Amino acid sequence: MITPELFAAILTYGFAAAQAISDALNHEAPVDAVRRLGIVMHPAHQLALEDAALVAEQRKKAGL
Amino acid sequence: MSVAITREPPPSNELLAALAFAVLVASMLAAHGCSASQQRTEAAVTIVAAGAGVTALQLASHESYRAATDALMAAGTVGAAYDVATRPIDAEFRARGQAIQVLARTLDVVAHRVDDPNAPLDVVGTLEIVDLALAVLARGAVLPPLAIPPEITNAAAALRVLAGPR
Numbered sequence: 001m002i003t004p005e006l007f008a009a010i011l012t013y014g015f016a017a018a019q020a021i022s023d024a025l026n027h028e029a030p031v032d033a034v035r036r037l038g039i040v041m042h043p044a045h046q047l048a049l050e051d052a053a054l055v056a057e058q059r060k061k062a063g064l
Numbered sequence: 065m066s067v068a069i070t071r072e073p074p075p076s077n078e079l080l081a082a083l084a085f086a087v088l089v090a091s092m093l094a095a096h097g098c099s100a101s102q103q104r105t106e107a108a109v110t111i112v113a114a115g116a117g118v119t120a121l122q123l124a125s126h127e128s129y130r131a132a133t134d135a136l137m138a139a140g141t142v143g144a145a146y147d148v149a150t151r152p153i154d155a156e157f158r159a160r161g162q163a164i165q166v167l168a169r170t171l172d173v174v175a176h177r178v179d180d181p182n183a184p185l186d187v188v189g190t191l192e193i194v195d196l197a198l199a200v201l202a203r204g205a206v207l208p209p210l211a212i213p214p215e216i217t218n219a220a221a222a223l224r225v226l227a228g229p230r
Contacts, residue, residue, distance in 0.1 A: 043172065044165040047122055051161040054126050055154060058133040062146035 101181055107222040108179035111171050117215030118168045121201065125164065128207045129157045152206045160210065163200040170194060171219060178226065187227040194220050 031049035132153050133146075141149050170193050177183040198220070201210045 042169075043118075044169045047118075047165050047168060048161060050122070051126075051157065054129060055157070058130065058150075059146070062133070062137055062141075062150075063143045064147055 103226060104178050104181065107226050108175055110222040111175040111178060111219045114171050114175075114215045114219035115168075117213035117219070118164060118171065120213040121164050121167070121210060121216065122161075124210050125157065125160050125201075128204075128210065129153065132207055156205055156207050160201055160207075163197040166193060167197040167216070170197070174223070187223055191220070191223050191227055194223065 031053040133150060136146060136149050136153075170190060174185070174187075174190050177185045178187075198212055198216070202212060203209055
């Protein structure tokens with residue numbers, strides 16, 4: 001689940017830090033956590049999360 | 065011998081609507097007697113409408129990334145080889161993503177400021193940012209160039225009108 005630390009990291013440091021924290025915590029992609037919790041983000045942050053989700057999806061398909 | 069007669073499909077309603085909107089905004093902004101505050105208001109409407117263009121750009125960026133990486137996998141490039149082969153693709157995709165984010169943030173900020181006559185507004189600086197972002201999106205080293213949606217070019221045109229002759 002998303003934690004206050006993860007949410008703060010997304011807002012403060014952007015996607016990269018949030019992704020690292022998320023991976024370390026529970027392997028849930030931040031975009032999924034944000035969607036699941038219905039968190040309204042700045043559109044630019046939302047764009048970054050969606051881009052990263054696509055990269056992750058393709059890497060998974062490629063066996064990574 | 066038969067001759068096949070093909071007919072170009074009619075323009076879509078969306079395209080016609082976008083063209084009509086662009087003509088309407090351009091004519092309103094260019095009209096003589098249009099005050100500076102009216103120009104700012106009309107520009108604000110055009111720039112807010114560019115939000116749809118940002119979404120279209122992101123979808124197009126995703127589509128080109130998915131097509132490029134799917135093609136690699138279809139050619140048997142998977143696992144560690146995929147990791148290596150996608151580095152330049154990932155780099156270009158990230159650069160485009162950042163350009164789209166910059167575009168979204170810039171248009172968001174300028175849409176609010178342009179509608180408020182008391183708010184500070186650096187139209188020339190804003191245009192430079194928008195043009196830089198669009199240049200990143202329109203060129204492609206390993207991914208095909210992205211077409212810039214009419215909503216975005218309309219917003220850039222509205223900013224150029226506000227900026228005046230350069």
